[in-house]
Amino acid sequence: MRIGVHVGANSVRAAALVDSDVIEAAEPTVGLDDLGDAVARVLRRVRTRLGEEISSVIVDVSEVLTPDDSADVVAVLIEPRIPVVPRRHGWEQDGLRVDTAQIRGGHTALGDELVPLDEEALLQLAATVPAGAHLILSAAGAPCNPVHERRAAELLRAAAPVASVTESHTFFSDSILVREHTAVVNALLLRQGEQLSGILADAVARVAGDDARVFVSRNDGGCSSLARLSVTPVHSVRSGIAAAVRGAATLAGRSSGRLVLALPDAVLIGEFTEGMLPAVARPPLPAGRAVLASNFAQVVPLTDLLISGSTEAPVAVAAEGCEGALGAFGLEPALITGHALVALGASTAPLSHWHNGIARIVTANDVAKALREGAQIARAALVAAGAAPDDVRVTESRVLATSYDEAQVVRIRVRTVAATPGRHSGRRATMRGAA
DSSP states (O other): OEEEEEEOSSEEEEEEEETTEEEEEEEEOOTTTTHHHHHHHHHHHHHHHHTSOOOEEEEEOTTTOOOOTTSOEEEEEEESSOOSSOOOOHHHHTTOOOEEEEEEOOBOTTSOBSSOOOHHHHHHHHTTSOTTOEEEEEETTTTTOOHHHHHHHHHHHHHSOOSEEEEGGGSOOSOHHHHHHHHHHHHHHHHHHHHHHHHHHHHHHHHHOTTSEEEEEOTTSOEEEGGGGGTOGGGGTTHHHHHHHHHHHHHHTOSSEEEEEEETTEEEEEEEBTTBOOEESSOOOSTTOOOOSSOEEOOEEOOHHHHTTOSSOOEEEEETTOGGGGGGGTOOOSEEEOSOHHHHHHHTOOEEEEEEEEEEOSSHHHHHHHHHHHHHHHHHHHHHTTOOGGGOEEEEEEEEEOSSSOTTEEEEEEEEEEOOOOOSSSOOOOOTTOO
């Protein structure tokens, strides 16, 4: 049995779908202090009503995942020359406090070294970094050749008492501004991501035993191992939107086509293809917010233009009390629901993995080879996360242009998904939390 859990600001809700029945439970919470006990209680209640062991739990934490604005962050900008006028940064747009340091180094878009990395300057910088700070390494040309970011990380970890060191090339984007900003936001989420990961893992183990798997919702509408929450929490910051739309689609029996969802604060539209929402790498975020290098499900506010001229009307679902919002678009709800849509959507989320990379392409054979290697990497990632090899399928595989001036440099983008796996060993649960 798979259970979805929505960790809200003031409550925890759990949901499981059995045939056409939704089994739910809810508990109030006050911060993180009683979160573990609340999660354990809702899991026990759902398990008791179903009379089955829990095989896996998928948790959505987007509503409570907030950056630690008090943390010290130092962005180490590795570039061939220090600009006379400091360039802009994404974190300024988001109002985040980040110190910067300029270090000479970097590569071209083809991965050729422009100037050697100034290792002496890095060691001097290490002596000035505040204890417990988060370091962000952002090097020119790192998507093609990350050697300077990796070497800088090695030196700074050894010489400075830091909380974390993040290499910005691990968050893929053509834009160095987007990469480094995403690394900053991720670093500020690490502390809470680690806390939530520990609390949730313990709560599930208390109820379902150590063999039950725990996953976390992602921005793209899928999920990944809970362990990723303490490493890349930025990929879960807006996962609740996709989870809610997936939950509505589940109730409406919609696996393909457009779906409109009316919520208290928005009317949203998304389009499913074979049970999946498409994802975009640079989505529109709330007004005034900088772009993040994460794959977000393509769910947008509904406008008249999005539904005009279509031969097939979208299926409309409304949360209780929100059905009136559909009238402005000439839509009638096919379903009005009071179910926990985020929790229900999380319970049906598949494992998802993206491979993004840069490749030099000269011939058609180079294109085929790059896509084949990308698919192998993406497949292997899901198998390592527990998916059965035969369950893994490639849902997106494409070559995209980059913003670089090099005609032979392209972006490889591959997505794989798989059914969320069950228990680690196949043994029955010990039911440590049955009492």
